[in-house]
Amino acid sequence: MKDVIFEALFRQAVIDRFEEELAAVPSNDELSRLYSFSEKHILKMRKLFSSDRRIMRAAAFAKWTKRTAAAIVITTTVLFAALMFVPEVRAAVVNTIIEWYEEFTKFTSKGQPPSEPHAWIPEYVPEGYAEIGRTSSAGMISIDYQDTSGNLLFFISSPSDNSLSVNNEDVEYRKEVLDGVEYYIFEGAAADQYNAVICEIDGRQYRLSAEGVLPVDELIKILQSVK
Amino acid sequence: MLQFYLASLETEEERRQMTDIYNEYKYILLRYALKITGNQDMAEDAVHNTFMAVINHKEKYLALPCRDFRRVAVVIVRNKCIDLLRAEGKYTDLPYEDLENMVEPTETSVEETVIVNDYYAGIRKHLDSLDLMSRQILDMKYVLGMSYKEIGEELGITAKHVDTRIMRAKAKVRKSLQSDLNE
Numbered sequence: 001m002k003d004v005i006f007e008a009l010f011r012q013a014v015i016d017r018f019e020e021e022l023a024a025v026p027s028n029d030e031l032s033r034l035y036s037f038s039e040k041h042i043l044k045m046r047k048l049f050s051s052d053r054r055i056m057r058a059a060a061f062a063k064w065t066k067r068t069a070a071a072i073v074i075t076t077t078v079l080f081a082a083l084m085f086v087p088e089v090r091a092a093v094v095n096t097i098i099e100w101y102e103e104f105t106k107f108t109s110k111g112q113p114p115s116e117p118h119a120w121i122p123e124y125v126p127e128g129y130a131e132i133g134r135t136s137s138a139g140m141i142s143i144d145y146q147d148t149s150g151n152l153l154f155f156i157s158s159p160s161d162n163s164l165s166v167n168n169e170d171v172e173y174r175k176e177v178l179d180g181v182e183y184y185i186f187e188g189a190a191a192d193q194y195n196a197v198i199c200e201i202d203g204r205q206y207r208l209s210a211e212g213v214l215p216v217d218e219l220i221k222i223l224q225s226v227k
Numbered sequence: 228m229l230q231f232y233l234a235s236l237e238t239e240e241e242r243r244q245m246t247d248i249y250n251e252y253k254y255i256l257l258r259y260a261l262k263i264t265g266n267q268d269m270a271e272d273a274v275h276n277t278f279m280a281v282i283n284h285k286e287k288y289l290a291l292p293c294r295d296f297r298r299v300a301v302v303i304v305r306n307k308c309i310d311l312l313r314a315e316g317k318y319t320d321l322p323y324e325d326l327e328n329m330v331e332p333t334e335t336s337v338e339e340t341v342i343v344n345d346y347y348a349g350i351r352k353h354l355d356s357l358d359l360m361s362r363q364i365l366d367m368k369y370v371l372g373m374s375y376k377e378i379g380e381e382l383g384i385t386a387k388h389v390d391t392r393i394m395r396a397k398a399k400v401r402k403s404l405q406s407d408l409n410e
Contacts, residue, residue, distance in 0.1 A: 005346070006346075006350075006397075006401060007397075009346055009347050009350050010350055010397060010400065011369050012347070013347060013350040013351045013354055014354065014365045014366065014368075014369040014370065015369050015370055016351070017351060017354055017355075018298070018301075018366050018369075018370045019370075022297060022298065022301060025255050025258060028251065028254055028255075031254030031255065031257075031258060032254055034254075034258075035254050035257050035258060035261070037253070037257070037271060037274075038267070038268075038271060040271075041271040041274070041275060044275050045249060045275060045278070048275065048278060048279060048282070049236060049242055049245050049246055049249070050242070
């Protein structure tokens, strides 16, 4: 058989074989009766397709670069004057600077680190939620929770000299003070948007974010249970 | 364990599109992956890795027409299966020449009837007897039109290796065909 003929037939045979194999695949309905996916895979795919979560989680660990949008800088100091003029004063001083960027709000606490570097985690978790993953790196702890309906809850605890970021697009921002703790609240405008709360307790920063099924009050309750 | 993805789905439209594509192709890809790996966990990982690859090159893949995307997705999932099998140690530490002895064809028989003295049917028959790696390389070359360099990059081998595999596959089929004709 001539080379040219063989090459042409060979090429066509490869293509036809591939196409026929593909065409022989049963319909999606039939395939769904024959095959199934594990819960583990379904969860992985949900995470893969959810970019909001990736952005928020990547921001907690990645270095952050400044944006050029207009910024609102709010500085709150406690006992600042005393520190400046009385250096031997040992009262804890907490400076919180909120820099409002174009899309993200970055929290940088310049408070003193806690005297005991314990990893504090919530004692209260809403009914139906269970821990599905935990990571610890450079003093930062991240815990993921999920309920039986697949709704996710993300908890991050980090040293006070770290920065935590939260998406501030399509959210309403407010601050609440409860039992002497300031809670920075980012409430999603739509029902299916994320709600997030950031606070600082005893020299550690905490960020809790969840799909809109969990109201802000519940997020604050979780943070209040951190021990 | 936290996972960092190189690219993200940045708009609601992209997320919806990816979800639709996943729902449309997940069972097809799982079927292919199961045939190659024979293992549900590994097959699911291959499907997951396939969609990761699609997201990482979303500009290229999401713009493809359905029929072309289907072909590409099948090739990608087979590549991912090969990667996973390698990681399991089934392919490591072996020279590439020995790999064809490791992986048996996944199809057990040819469906159509082979007509004696029909070259085309004979080639088709003997294509099925090629090992998985060779068939994958042939599909990437002739079905997707990829260059030797591109195929090599996808499979982690050199372009020269790709060339060698193709030459050997053709030689094997031709030799088998000649044997049929001589009978």
